[in-house]
Amino acid sequence: MEENKNYLLLKTALLIYAVVCIVYGIGYLIFPDFLVNLSGGEPIYYGWLRWSGGALIAFGIGAIMVFQKPKNQGIFVTTIALGTLLAGLALVYGWIQLEEGANIWFTALPAIVLLVLSGLLWWSRQQAKDLLKSAE
Secondary structure (H helix, E strand, C coil): CHHHHHHHHHHHHHHHHHHHHHHHHHHHHHCHHHHHHHHCCCCCCHHHHHHHHHHHHHHHHHHHHHHHCCCCCHHHHHHHHHHHHHHHHHHHHHHHCCCCCCCHHHHHHHHHHHHHHHHHHHHHHHHCHHHHCCCC
8 A cells, every 4th residue: 555655646746747847848839928028037039948848848748658657767757856956946046146127936936846846756756766766
């Protein structure tokens, strides 16, 4: 029973990660101008953000694939856990160095979401390590 609970935590974390990636990915791929304007910061050429939208959608789809078959997928889970940690820390830095006129919630909310999600992914990775490890 404890095993199923550990796998449920992993699957929950993967599902949350997939939703966050796909939602942000669609935003950056299709509506980057809207997101740039919503941030309230200095205007930038939003076309540069489209590639990150595609990458986020791909990671979200990858998380769905691992959700379906998590066995031996420890490398992917470690990668996304590290990615959410680094992105969350980068957003915290941006939050601290917030430019004048920028909307604080636009940086603070994703920073908090990513850091909480990172913790959830690291925790679930540890709990399901027997399922995620590769056969050597």
